Amino acid sequence: MSDSSVNQGRILRNLMRLMDVTCGHSLYEVLPRGVQVWLPEQGKGVYPDLLVVAGEPLLHDGQDDKLLNPCVIFEILSGPTPSYDPEAAMLPDSQRLAKGQRSGMFRRCRAIPYLQTYLFVHQTEARVEQFYRAEEHLWGMTAQSGLDSVVELAITDARLPMMDIYEQVDFSLLV
Amino acid sequence: MDMVEAIDQAKTRVQELCDRWGPRVDYLAIRLEQSEGTDIFLRGGQAETLSEAIAIGGHVRACYRGGWGFASFNDLESLAPCVEAAVAAARLVGHDETLLAPVAPVQVTRRLPLTGTDPRQISLARKKALCNHYADLLQGIDHRIATTSVRYNDVAQRVLLATSEGTLIDQAWSDMEMRFAATARDGDTVQTGRETTGSRKAYEDLEDLDDQVMGAAQRAVAALDLPSVRGAAYDVVIDPILTGLFVHEAFGHLSEADMAYENPDLLESMSLGRRFGPDSLQIFDGAAPQGHRGSYFYDDEGTPATTTQLIENGVLVGRLHSRETAGKLGEQPTGNARCLNYHYSPLVRMTNTWIERGTTPVDDLFADIKEGVYARNWLEGMTNGEMFTFTAGEAWMIRNGKLAEPVRDVTLSGNVFRTLADIEAIGDDFYWDESGGCGKGGQNGLPVGCGGPSLRIRNVVVGGEAEAEYE
Numbered sequence: 001m002s003d004s005s006v007n008q009g010r011i012l013r014n015l016m017r018l019m020d021v022t023c024g025h026s027l028y029e030v031l032p033r034g035v036q037v038w039l040p041e042q043g044k045g046v047y048p049d050l051l052v053v054a055g056e057p058l059l060h061d062g063q064d065d066k067l068l069n070p071c072v073i074f075e076i077l078s079g080p081t082p083s084y085d086p087e088a089a090m091l092p093d094s095q096r097l098a099k100g101q102r103s104g105m106f107r108r109c110r111a112i113p114y115l116q117t118y119l120f121v122h123q124t125e126a127r128v129e130q131f132y133r134a135e136e137h138l139w140g141m142t143a144q145s146g147l148d149s150v151v152e153l154a155i156t157d158a159r160l161p162m163m164d165i166y167e168q169v170d171f172s173l174l175v
Numbered sequence: 176m177d178m179v180e181a182i183d184q185a186k187t188r189v190q191e192l193c194d195r196w197g198p199r200v201d202y203l204a205i206r207l208e209q210s211e212g213t214d215i216f217l218r219g220g221q222a223e224t225l226s227e228a229i230a231i232g233g234h235v236r237a238c239y240r241g242g243w244g245f246a247s248f249n250d251l252e253s254l255a256p257c258v259e260a261a262v263a264a265a266r267l268v269g270h271d272e273t274l275l276a277p278v279a280p281v282q283v284t285r286r287l288p289l290t291g292t293d294p295r296q297i298s299l300a301r302k303k304a305l306c307n308h309y310a311d312l313l314q315g316i317d318h319r320i321a322t323t324s325v326r327y328n329d330v331a332q333r334v335l336l337a338t339s340e341g342t343l344i345d346q347a348w349s350d351m352e353m354r355f356a357a358t359a360r361d362g363d364t365v366q367t368g369r370e371t372t373g374s375r376k377a378y379e380d381l382e383d384l385d386d387q388v389m390g391a392a393q394r395a396v397a398a399l400d401l402p403s404v405r406g407a408a409y410d411v412v413i414d415p416i417l418t419g420l421f422v423h424e425a426f427g428h429l430s431e432a433d434m435a436y437e438n439p440d441l442l443e444s445m446s447l448g449r450r451f452g453p454d455s456l457q458i459f460d461g462a463a464p465q466g467h468r469g470s471y472f473y474d475d476e477g478t479p480a481t482t483t484q485l486i487e488n489g490v491l492v493g494r495l496h497s498r499e500t501a502g503k504l505g506e507q508p509t510g511n512a513r514c515l516n517y518h519y520s521p522l523v524r525m526t527n528t529w530i531e532r533g534t535t536p537v538d539d540l541f542a543d544i545k546e547g548v549y550a551r552n553w554l555e556g557m558t559n560g561e562m563f564t565f566t567a568g569e570a571w572m573i574r575n576g577k578l579a580e581p582v583r584d585v586t587l588s589g590n591v592f593r594t595l596a597d598i599e600a601i602g603d604d605f606y607w608d609e610s611g612g613c614g615k616g617g618q619n620g621l622p623v624g625c626g627g628p629s630l631r632i633r634n635v636v637v638g639g640e641a642e643a644e645y646e
Contacts, residue, residue: 041322041358042365110555111358111367131557134614136354137369138424141559154617 038066197339201273212330242269274502280341287348291377316392357392368395371610415606419625432500458486462526467624469526515618529626533601547573602629
């Protein structure tokens with residue numbers, strides 16, 4: 001997420017607040033956008049919108065701008081992004097891009113052994129897709145839609161009411 | 176106190192507690208567990224984890240008028256207070272009817288037989304040396320190997336289960352697992368190769384895996400230079416390992432009666448008698464066949480292990496049960512209630528799940544495929560209800576009925592029901608994948624076996640990138 005819209009800023013603020021209250025206690029630490037998650041095998045880093053670390057942050061070669069061990073990552077989607085669609089896999093890259101492709105950060109982050117759950121938060125509708133590590137290399141997915149539902153994180157025991165994630169978000173704003 | 180002694184001495188106590196507190200509830204079970212295990216993890220040849228641990232603990236489950244109470248402990252002194260707590264909790268929440276399918280009480284001691292050396296008799300140093308040997312093999316394949324990982328786990332578990340119905344089961348087994356991965360990098364291109372294996376039979380099963388381990392690194396390196404597959408719907412042939420993954424992840428989880436019981440739509444789509452695949456399709460699950468990762472004698476509710484046919488001649492004929500799901504759905508318990516360890520309550524879990532061998536010679540599976548894909552092994556998967564996406568470990572194009580050029584980034588996606596119906600031919604080969612490691616409800620890494628033959632499936636969506644359909 002770069003050049004945030006007002007709605008993205010609102011979602012980020014809400015998530016930060018919710019996550020800090022629900023799991024920002026001694027066991028977990030919630031860190032906002034700007035912290036680099038380092039992917040040693042790929043020799044590069046990514047900048048999630050929000051992340052959670054269990055226990056102490058683990059740093060690559062002791063460098064404090066290269067975090068290795070997020071257990072939860074949030075990505076706030078920048079535009080209208082299609083939801084799960086099995087047929088989309090057949091589309092060539094150019095057409096997928098035209099349909100609003102995501103950043104690819106999830107694909108890269110799946111190699112992080114500490115990562116347990118990765119959440120996509122839509123900004124044009126109240127919808128959160130959560131991918132959780134069901135087995136070492138197998139991810140399950142759950143999706144919540146609508147302001148009356150609740151996102152239950154696969155770890156940290158956090159429960160995030162959609163109403164609170166989307167507080168003050170104006171879905172009529174153009175992105 | 177020696178742990179063996181601790182469990183032996185506790186036997187009388189748990190029976191007394193069951194007798195004393197059982198009449199206050201409809202069902203009371205006390206499960207004691209002692210485990211002894213080793214965990215080694217090498218990254219880039221360096222040990223990140225090296226540990227041997229011994230644990231003892233247990234849990235108590237009580238059911239009263241349909242409500243469950245649960246308490247776990249890691250100190251036998253807490254046993255009696257935990258029984259009291261679980262009984263009190265059950266009585267607090269129970270307002271309905273207890274429906275547990277009956278099983279005959281048994282008093283028995285069983286040990287899952289080893290066919291070779293017990294891992295407890297092997298020193299930590301020797302286990303680590305084995306890991307180092309494999310790490311060296313992975314690293315030595317090519318200078319483009321950026322990193323490697325080798326994981327070794329073993330655990331010997333002894334479980335004592337006593338119930339208010341008079342069951343007293345003393346059961347033990349040893350379980351071993353090794354996981355290997357190599358990541359190759361060339362500029363921005365990163366490719367991974369993996370291998371996993373496990374055993375409930377012998378430490379020797381983990382030795383002499385050189386070729387298999389090197390294969391992981393060789394695949395990672397080879398894939399650096401391969402072209403991506405062109406995304407499209409293809410006729411696909413998959414190897415037995417992918418078949419095992421498919422039958423477990425895509426189909427098996429839907430057969431777990433707790434999933435269906437909690438989801439009326441799923442119960443409807445998993446109606447017994449519904450046709451799912453061709454006449455030649457037979458699918459089973461069972462802990463009764465010996466020698467696999469999901470084999471045992473009794474489940475964690477004391478139900479004897481069985482073999483359950485899930486699909487017979489293409490038609491759904493069974494599902495997997497705990498005593499409670501069987502009781503609620505009016506079906507027979509199948510011995511599939513398992514817990515990862517004493518911290519957890521048993522859930523309906525798979526054991527060994529397989530598609531039965533077919534009759535088509537493997538070479539004939541490729542015949543008549545003008546343009547298709549042959550996929551072997553797997554790297555990663557995603558599931559979402561009926562939908563699945565699996566990334567193949569390696570793949571080739573099939574052209575005019577023959578294997579052609581290798582390709583990479585092959586993901587197979589689809590709806591499990593449509594895919595079962597699209598099975599065109601079932602190979603006459605068969606392989607048990609003992610790599611195990613099933614996850615459900617936070618209880619991850621449960622040993623399971625998966626088996627099957629090669630399959631030919633028509634019209635499978637093949638994508639060039641794993642996340643294509645999700646992202």
